[in-house]
Structures are given as C-alpha cells and as structure tokens.
Amino acid sequence: MKVLLDSILEEMDTFLVKWTEYMEQAGYLEHTTAKKEDCILSLRGLIEPIQALLSQGKSLRFPSILKNNREMADFLVQTGRRHQARGLKAEMFFGCFKTLLHAVEDIILLSDLPDHEKLQHHIEFRRIVDAIETITVADWDDPTHDTKLSMLAEKNRSLTLEKNKYENIFESTSDIVLVINDTGGILEMNGVAREHFGINALGDSVFRHIDHEDYSVPTFLERYPHGQSHEIRMNDGIEIYSMVIVPLKKVSLASAGYVIILSDITSLIDQRVQLEHQVLERTEALTQSEQLFRSLFTSAGEGILLVDNSLMITQANQKAADMFGMTSQWLEGANCVKIIHPDSIDNLRQAALINEGDVWHGEVNGITGSGDAFPASITVNKFRLGGEDFLHLIVRNITQQKAMERYLREEKTKAEEMNVTLRNVMKAIDRDKEDLEVSIAQKVTTSIIPSLQKLAAEDNRDVRDMYMKILRDQLAGLTRSSGAISNEDIIRLTKSEVHVCQMIQAGSTSKDIADAMAISIETVQTHRKNIRRKLGLSGKDVNLFAYLNK
Numbered sequence: 001m002k003v004l005l006d007s008i009l010e011e012m013d014t015f016l017v018k019w020t021e022y023m024e025q026a027g028y029l030e031h032t033t034a035k036k037e038d039c040i041l042s043l044r045g046l047i048e049p050i051q052a053l054l055s056q057g058k059s060l061r062f063p064s065i066l067k068n069n070r071e072m073a074d075f076l077v078q079t080g081r082r083h084q085a086r087g088l089k090a091e092m093f094f095g096c097f098k099t100l101l102h103a104v105e106d107i108i109l110l111s112d113l114p115d116h117e118k119l120q121h122h123i124e125f126r127r128i129v130d131a132i133e134t135i136t137v138a139d140w141d142d143p144t145h146d147t148k149l150s151m152l153a154e155k156n157r158s159l160t161l162e163k164n165k166y167e168n169i170f171e172s173t174s175d176i177v178l179v180i181n182d183t184g185g186i187l188e189m190n191g192v193a194r195e196h197f198g199i200n201a202l203g204d205s206v207f208r209h210i211d212h213e214d215y216s217v218p219t220f221l222e223r224y225p226h227g228q229s230h231e232i233r234m235n236d237g238i239e240i241y242s243m244v245i246v247p248l249k250k251v252s253l254a255s256a257g258y259v260i261i262l263s264d265i266t267s268l269i270d271q272r273v274q275l276e277h278q279v280l281e282r283t284e285a286l287t288q289s290e291q292l293f294r295s296l297f298t299s300a301g302e303g304i305l306l307v308d309n310s311l312m313i314t315q316a317n318q319k320a321a322d323m324f325g326m327t328s329q330w331l332e333g334a335n336c337v338k339i340i341h342p343d344s345i346d347n348l349r350q351a352a353l354i355n356e357g358d359v360w361h362g363e364v365n366g367i368t369g370s371g372d373a374f375p376a377s378i379t380v381n382k383f384r385l386g387g388e389d390f391l392h393l394i395v396r397n398i399t400q401q402k403a404m405e406r407y408l409r410e411e412k413t414k415a416e417e418m419n420v421t422l423r424n425v426m427k428a429i430d431r432d433k434e435d436l437e438v439s440i441a442q443k444v445t446t447s448i449i450p451s452l453q454k455l456a457a458e459d460n461r462d463v464r465d466m467y468m469k470i471l472r473d474q475l476a477g478l479t480r481s482s483g484a485i486s487n488e489d490i491i492r493l494t495k496s497e498v499h500v501c502q503m504i505q506a507g508s509t510s511k512d513i514a515d516a517m518a519i520s521i522e523t524v525q526t527h528r529k530n531i532r533r534k535l536g537l538s539g540k541d542v543n544l545f546a547y548l549n550k
C-alpha cells in the first residue's frame with residue numbers, strides 16, 4: 001500500500017488533469033474557486049494521513065478508523081467546515097470529493113501493478129476513504145441551523161473584508177492593471193488604467209491600446225507567454241512598460257481570461273542604457289588591462305606562478321617554464337611539490353599561511369625537469385579572487401648569485417690570510433729594522449767613533465788618509481751585517497790587527513793594507529795569522545773576508 005500511495009503523489013500532473021475533467025463533467029468546475037495549489041493540497045490532505053498511520057503500524061480497517069483513528073479525517077473535516085461556512089451545500093462539497101476520489105482511482109487502475117494487486121489495493125483504499133467520508137458527513141450534519149447561519153454570516157463578513165482589501169490594492173497600485181476575457185475584451189481596469197486609456201476603453205479590445213490591434217489572444221500569448229516579464233513600447237514608442245500576463249485560472253480553475261499588469265519602466269530603461277554604456281566602457285578598459293597584464297605576465301624577466309591554497313599551479317609564465325625546464329602547459333595543473341625540493345617544501349607551506357595582502361620573502365631549492373636542483377629566491381603575496389585565496393609567487397634563479405657569494409667569501413678568506421701574512425712580514429721588518437739600528441749603533445760605537453778619534457789624533461798625513469779610507473768603507477758598510485767580530489774579539493785584537501780586520505772586511509787586498517799602513521806584506525800576513533788565531537780560525541778552511549762579513 002505504501003508504494004502505491006507514493007506513486008499516486010508522483011502522478012500529480014495526471015491527477016490534476018483527470019480531476020479537472022471530472023469536475024467539469026459534473027458541472028462543478030464553473031462554481032469552484034479552487035486554484036492549482038488548493039487541488040494539490042487536497043490530494044496530500046487525503047494521502048499523507050494514511051501514510052502516517054501506515055508508518056506507525058496502526059490498523060487501517062473501516063471499524064478501527066471510526067473508533068480509534070478519527071484524526072485521519074481532520075483535513076477533510078476542516079475543509080468541509082470552511083466550505084460549509086461559505087454557504088456551500090453538502091451535495092456539491094461531497095460531489096467534488098467524489099470527483100477527486102475518481103481521479104485517484106484512475107491512477108490506481110493505470111499503475112503497473114498486477115491486476116489482482118490493483119483490485120486489492122483499490123478495495124483497501126476505498127474502505128479507508130469510506131471511513132474518512134463517514135466521519136466528515138457526521139461532522140457536516142452536526143451544527144444546528146442557527147450555528148450554520150452564524151458561521152455563514154461570519155464568513156461573509158470575512159469575505160467582504162478580503163474583497164475590500166484586494167479592491168483597495170487593485171485601485172491604489174501605481175501599475176496599469178487590466179482584466180480581459182478570452183477574446184481580449186477589457187472587463188475591468190484600475191484607476192491608473194482609466195487615466196491612461198480613458199473610461200471608454202472598457203469593452204474595447206485590449207490590443208487596440210497596447211502593441212498591435214490585429215492580435216488575437218492566442219497570437220498575443222504566443223509572442224508574450226504568460227508568467228514571464230516582457231518589455232513593450234506604447235504611445236509611439238516613447239514610453240516603455242514591463243508587462244506580465246497572469247491567467248485567471250491561477251486564481252480559480254473555473255475562471256477564464258487574463259490579468260495584464262503594465263509597469264512604467266521608461267526611466268529604468270534610460271538608466272539601463274546608461275549602465276550598459278558604462279559596462280561597455282569598463283569592459284573595454286578591463287579587456288585592455290587584461291591584455292596588458294597578460295603581456296607583462298608573459299614577458300616578465302622573472303618566473304611568475306599563480307598558486308591556489310592547495311599549492312596547485314593555476315598559471316605560469318614562460319620565464320618560469322624555462323627556469324624549471326618544463327612547458328607552461330605542464331606547469332599549469334601541477335602541484336608545487338613537483339618543482340620544489342623536499343627540503344624546501346616546508347618553507348613554501350609556511351609562506352602559504354600568511355594573511356591576505358602580506359608578503360613573504362625566502363629561499364628555496366627548485367628542481368628542473370631533468371631532476372637538477374638549483375637555488376632560488378622566492379617572494380610570495382596572498383590575494384583573494386572570486387571568493388578563493390591565491391598565492392602570487394615570483395621566483396628567481398640565484399645560482400650565479402650564490403656562486404659569486406662563494407667567490408667573494410673565498411676572496412675574503414684569502415685577503416684575511418694575506419693580511420695576517422703582511423702583519424707577520426711587517427713585524428719581521430720591524431724586528432730587522434730594530435736589529436739594523438742596533439747593528440749600526442754598534443758599528444758607530446765600535447768602529448767609526450774610534451777611527452774618528454784616531455784620525456783626529458794622527459799627525460801623519462798618510463796615516464790620516466788610511467783612516468779616511470777606512471771610515472769611508474765603514475760608512476759604506478753601515479747597512480751591511482756587522483760581521484762576526486764581537487766586542488770581546490776587538491778587546492783581544494791589537495790596534496793594528498783591528499785596522500787590518502777593518503780593511504779586510506772592506507775588501508782591501510794584502511798589498512792595499514801594506515801600502516795604507518806603510519808596512520810590509522809579510523807583516524800583513526803575520527797580522528792575518530794572529531787575527532785567525534785570536535778569532536779561533538786557525539786550521540779551519542774559512543775565508544777571513546767571508547767570516548768578517550757575516
């Protein structure tokens with residue numbers, strides 16, 4: 001039974017057609033005020049209570065409904081009371097109910113169920129409906145005559161109030177409202193329509209006053225289907241109206257004709273034209289901006305990627321494709337994890353957490369299509385587009401920059417090492433300078449000053465010349481090594497031996513020494529032997545000149 005009831009509700013369009021046919025055949029249709037929505041509500045009010053009791057597992061037999069489940073008839077009972085209050089007779093109310101029941105029975109008989117099941121369900125359904133009808137009849141006959149009259153009077157007052165309300169709305173609206181019959185004749189007009197068309201327009205064909213007088217109702221509805229909004233021009237095209245056509249059958253199945261509602265939208269159309277012009281201008285500007293953006297995006301000297309929140313690449317320019325060794329088509333739709341080295345992907349995920357409008361700078365390692373890694377600097381900006389967050393990535397290959405940084409670090413290290421070496425050299429030079437100063441001072445003290453003293457005390461011209469030569473040699477050798485003769489050696493040497501040492505040290509030969517000192521060569525040789533002995537050079541293969549000039 002449950003499946004059958006569900007299928008009845010699914011055949012709502014078939015039900016409406018058949019019920020309308022049965023109502024018309026019985027002569028009830030022209031008297032009813034029921035709308036399509038009322039008909040649908042009536043079928044649901046009958047079927048849904050039965051479905052509810054089925055879901056509760058309660059008995060649906062005729063006696064059980066009358067004794068224990070009278071609430072199943074509440075919808076029909078309440079509907080009957082409303083119609084009774086409006087003055088409807090029992091014959092017409094229950095007659096209309098029977099036509100509804102006949103339409104439902106037709107749907108049962110047209111179902112795909114086997115014949116024996118159709119018969120069984122038909123009998124069960126009819127017995128349930130008989131119980132509902134019995135309860136409703138009992139309620140219909142229950143009120144007294146006076147109560148019925150009171151209810152009728154109350155309902156008449158209510159209907160009068162409703163009528164007055166809708167008449168006031170009809171007259172007070174600023175729209176033109178026309179009620180026409182099936183042939184297009186004007187039956188009613190509101191105040192605005194009377195001012196616009198004149199009171200004499202009543203009874204005229206509506207098509208003489210709007211659009212084209214050669215129209216018939218079918219051709220008019222073919223061009224302007226009801227239920228839609230249409231724009232029409234009136235008064236030689238000066239005024240523009242929005243027109244909506246409403247069939248009176250929507251108000252009542254028994255009603256014929258149409259309601260035409262005309263709203264003056266001339267000013268709105270003017271505004272629309274201006275807006276369309278503005279939209280056109282802005283669209284052209286947007287198109288130019290888009291072309292400029294695409295040109296900049298494509299020709300930019302840096303890699304540009306547009307990435308969504310899941311790090312999926314939505315757009316990539318040619319520079320980015322060249323940088324990663326991929327095509328733009330391959331990059332678009334790929335995830336960033338495929339082009340960023342695993343050791344850097346956490347940096348990118350961190351960048352994706354920034355707030356809208358913020359900028360993040362950092363470095364990552366990219367991966368080319370051939371699997372090679374390269375260092376890259378990345379700038380990330382978050383923006384919102386179409387309700388979604390996107391990341392704008394600017395990527396730069398910094399391989400050369402990194403190589404230059406390494407080169408500069410190496411050069412800096414070398415420079416620091418060279419500075420250390422230079423400092424050491426300077427220290428050594430300073431030490432040598434100090435040693436030289438000590439050596440020169442020692443030579444001046446031990447050689448030059450004594451020679452000057454002897455020169456000053458000597459009367460012999462030849463001897464003074466010898467001392468002058470020795471002084472010149474000593475002065476010329478001030479910057480050379482002080483030689484191997486120490487102060488102790490000088491003390492052991494005689495005056496003549498010191499002179500001989502000085503002349504040997506200056507490079508003089510034995511003959512030069514003999515001539516300078518006015519002694520024989522043999523005496524010079526004797527001095528040489530004594531000098532070698534006193535200096536500890538006897539028996540050693542050491543040149544005296546070389547020794548003295550160490």
